[in-house]
Amino acid sequence: MIELFSIGHFSISLLGVTSALGMIIGLLLIQKEGERKRLDKDKLMDLGLYTVVFGILGARLGYIVFFDPVYYMENPMAVFRITQGGLSIQGAILVAGSFAFWFMKKKKMAVWKTADAIVPGVILGQAIGRVGCDVFGVPMSRNWPWGVMVGGELLHPAQLYEVALNFILFLIIWRRRQTAQFDGELFFIYVIGFAFNRFIVEFFRSNPLVIGSLSIAHVISLLIIVLGLLLLMFMRNKHNDQIEYTSEAGTLKNAMVYGIIALGFIVSVVFYYGIHFIYSR
Numbered sequence: 001m002i003e004l005f006s007i008g009h010f011s012i013s014l015l016g017v018t019s020a021l022g023m024i025i026g027l028l029l030i031q032k033e034g035e036r037k038r039l040d041k042d043k044l045m046d047l048g049l050y051t052v053v054f055g056i057l058g059a060r061l062g063y064i065v066f067f068d069p070v071y072y073m074e075n076p077m078a079v080f081r082i083t084q085g086g087l088s089i090q091g092a093i094l095v096a097g098s099f100a101f102w103f104m105k106k107k108k109m110a111v112w113k114t115a116d117a118i119v120p121g122v123i124l125g126q127a128i129g130r131v132g133c134d135v136f137g138v139p140m141s142r143n144w145p146w147g148v149m150v151g152g153e154l155l156h157p158a159q160l161y162e163v164a165l166n167f168i169l170f171l172i173i174w175r176r177r178q179t180a181q182f183d184g185e186l187f188f189i190y191v192i193g194f195a196f197n198r199f200i201v202e203f204f205r206s207n208p209l210v211i212g213s214l215s216i217a218h219v220i221s222l223l224i225i226v227l228g229l230l231l232l233m234f235m236r237n238k239h240n241d242q243i244e245y246t247s248e249a250g251t252l253k254n255a256m257v258y259g260i261i262a263l264g265f266i267v268s269v270v271f272y273y274g275i276h277f278i279y280s281r
Helices: 014-036 041-066 069-074 076-080 089-106 111-130 158-176 185-204 216-238 254-279
Strands: 003-007 010-013 148-150 153-155 209-211
Touching (some): 014 111, 041 069, 041 111, 041 216, 069 076, 111 158, 111 185, 111 254, 158 185, 158 254
Antiparallel strands (some): 003 010, 148 153
């Protein structure tokens, strides 16, 4: 990880800063969507904060279980060395999502309506947080101008690919939220869309292959996509009434949001290449 600075034995990494920024902006947007859907603010904030914690735990657990279980069985203390890397976004989503549904049921929250309020902030936070990730892609086959030089090799900026795809998914969800046909639709669009993004980006990353040219992350993403599509079709058939949210309070104008996201991506690109240029010297 890129260490920005340290205070005594405590170091601040680039990934930590961008992840924290993504969490803050994501939680603010979740609160905004909660107001628009007239959800309980306190319960929604509690849900958001607890889900972040379980997401971090799930990311670590997912990496241990899915990617290198033998190593961690032989070196159990390495489980706690989270600063040395080893996080799985699929694990974060599975654990955090499971906790979130349990919490919403326990607190008697409108589960699918709340899930739809959460996912715009989640995917936006993921896009921002991914900018600081230092898991680069595989070497480029030719000298493409957007490659990033690391250790004398020109690599695919896999992080930026995922940032771009996540911003696009956010815009899809943001636009669809005005015409969603049932509560839960946005949630399943997020699940399917994010798994699709991970499936695409994984072709540019180096992970152990399990089936032909597919890695374990590919397989997990495919399973999530199939399950998500089946549940989306089930929910769509179950709910036929159109739900309109456009008149609710707190709606941000689409043109403004599109402009902010475009600017955000430009800033992300400039920051990404700038920080890696500085720390590669």
